[in-house]
Amino acid sequence: MVKVMTTPVDRLTPGDHICWPFRTDDERLTTMLEFVGAGLGAGEKVLCFTEEIAPRTLQSALAERGVDVETADALGQARFHTADTSYLATGRFDAEAVLDGWHRQLAEARQEGYAGLRVIADMAWAARRPQVDGTERLAWYEAQASRIFADAYATVVCMYDQRLFPGDRLRGIAAAHPAAVFPRTGDDWHPRLRLVRTTDPAGLRLIGEADRACRDALEAVLAGLAEDLPAGSPATVDVSRLAFADVSCAAALVRTAGALPYGMRIVGASAALRRLLDMIGAEAPGLTVLPADGVSPAAATGRR
Missing domain, CATH: 3.30.750.24 (STAS domain)
Structure with a gap:
């Protein structure tokens, strides 16, 4: 019998809110491409929040994989944002405002008839810009987001660069998620x-x-x-x-x-x-x- 190899991305289901620590730029890019491609292929609405990779670079890499990201973008099925246009749109990290925004995004995706909402976010901005007001509430925010995403409609991956976030802080952030994926995770991984x-x-x-x-x-x-x-x-x-x-x-x-x-x-x-x-x-x-x-x-x- 041939063993079918899968990745952690393949084992996520609506309702999962995952902390995804990583160590290399290649891991970040590969995870984002796999996650976004899988969501578009499943007919879900996809929101991609990128910090270290330009949105155009991600879109080009998806196109090279055969993903029709241009059509998805034109139809509104895929949206690519940076921290400045999302988490930090007010010039600070307003956790309550961002949480309210997730309620609106969930309602909008449902109204548009999508099978689900798929979200992936590179959270590097919280480490790159420690001077920004509100970043100290990141773990609290992630815990409250777990409450919002528990309705089994959205699949959410929050990516944390282990080179930027100290171990103690990252452990606290991970505890605010129902599950976490760590590097070198085995083939039998599933959300905890x-x-x-x-x-x-x-x-x-x-x-x-x-x-x-x-x-x-x-x-x-x-x-x-x-x-x-x-x-x-x-x-x-x-x-x-x-x-x-x-x-x-x-x-x-x-x-x-x-x-x-x-x-x-x-x-x-x-x-x-x-x-x-x-x-x-x-x-x-x-x-x-x-x-x-x-x-x-x-x-x-x-x-x-």
Whole structure:
């Protein structure tokens, strides 16, 4: 049997918000070309934010790969921006304004009938221009963006040059994303955590592994449930496809349950997660836990 080789780009799906550290100029260019080309081929709208590579250079490289980027640009399917025309359009990094802009971009892509929105951004501007007001809030911004992109429509890659961002800062930024891709990632790579907002029931689905590596992203999405979901019923958090959760994940779930006006139902909890929840918040108000074995919440945990 012939093994089909894939790259991390091939394994991304709508809803993924990925931190993509890299070390070389070739890695940056190759990733951007693969990501943009795949999005256009899938009929998605593509937004490319470039800093170190001129938009015209990217477009020419795509054309050399056989991508009809000229038509995509003419139709509005592909848009190429620099930091000066996007993140720093006001002369500073206004995190709230940029986040509001993502809401508009998502709505616009849906109205235009695209299958999804695909975004790739070279974040080098945040390191190249440290004097710009607001860049110190970058990790907070990325965590809040994770909340916006949890609706399984956009696929977002944020590229961070490891030559520009100190290790401690980059680790904090990575934790604001549900998943990260690092150089020399093996063939079996897949996003560590996927956060998918659900409507029936209203809440959130967690897929993969939730630990300190993606703690800030998870906490931001959970904290936003009170605003992001309709009022009148508890939020349902489906963890049936969560292969692993550490104590930081359990603590975030307990805190969120106590803050939500109508409480939280955790569905599909493994025995290991139930033990963590019991250890952290055995009497947490508003928290109902339904384990994977189907036992009723009261029988399983003794709490409501």
